[in-house]
Amino acid sequence: MADRNFLQQLGRSSRAMYGAFESLVGHPLPRWRILKALDELKTASQKQLAVHLQMDPGALTRQLKVLEAEQLVRRETDPDDNRQTLVSLGEAGQSLLRDAAPLRQRFFDQALDGLAADELDAATKVLRLLEERFRQMTR
Numbered sequence: 001m002a003d004r005n006f007l008q009q010l011g012r013s014s015r016a017m018y019g020a021f022e023s024l025v026g027h028p029l030p031r032w033r034i035l036k037a038l039d040e041l042k043t044a045s046q047k048q049l050a051v052h053l054q055m056d057p058g059a060l061t062r063q064l065k066v067l068e069a070e071q072l073v074r075r076e077t078d079p080d081d082n083r084q085t086l087v088s089l090g091e092a093g094q095s096l097l098r099d100a101a102p103l104r105q106r107f108f109d110q111a112l113d114g115l116a117a118d119e120l121d122a123a124t125k126v127l128r129l130l131e132e133r134f135r136q137m138t139r
Contacts, residue, residue, distance in 0.1 A: 010130070017111070024107045025100050030055075032104070034063055035097055038073060038089040045084045046075075072096060 021029045037052055038044065046064065050057040064087060067073040072093035078084035089097075112120065 020111070021107055024110070025103045027096070027100060030063060031067065032100075034060070034067065035072060035089060035093050038087060038093065039097055043086055043088040045078065045086055047084070049087055067093070 018029050021032070025032065033053055034049070037049060041049070041052065044052065046057065046060060049055075050060045053060065064073060064075060068075050070092070071090050074088050074090050075085050078086050
């Protein structure tokens with residue numbers, strides 16, 4: 001029963017984290033992750049971006065359409081392969097990341113305040129192990 005409670009708590013904690021992030025930063029976490037990934041990758045195909053984010057390609061496409069409409073990202077056909085769509089961060093997306101970075105840092109600071117390094121290390125180890133097991137279950 002404790003195992004099941006742990007996994008249920010993991011789900012509740014994840015949902016609470018998403019809500020707190022959006023409240024403090026002003027942007028949903030999935031949107032932030034896409035913009036941040038594009039900031040790091042510069043330009044990527046939608047397929048590469050989906051793999052990088054470990055995100056469902058259909059869900060990513062829906063998000064990208066909204067982000068493009070808001071001019072946060074640019075999408076264009078790959079000139080070398082017209083079957084591929086290339087995505088890059090727009091100027092408005094760069095501004096959003098820059099302006100919200102202090103809020104994101106505040107989110108991390110508040111969320112992790114008072115947790116000892118050894119507690120964080122142990123929790124991270126457990127979460128990584130679970131992530132790998134979950135991935136194996138989907139293969």
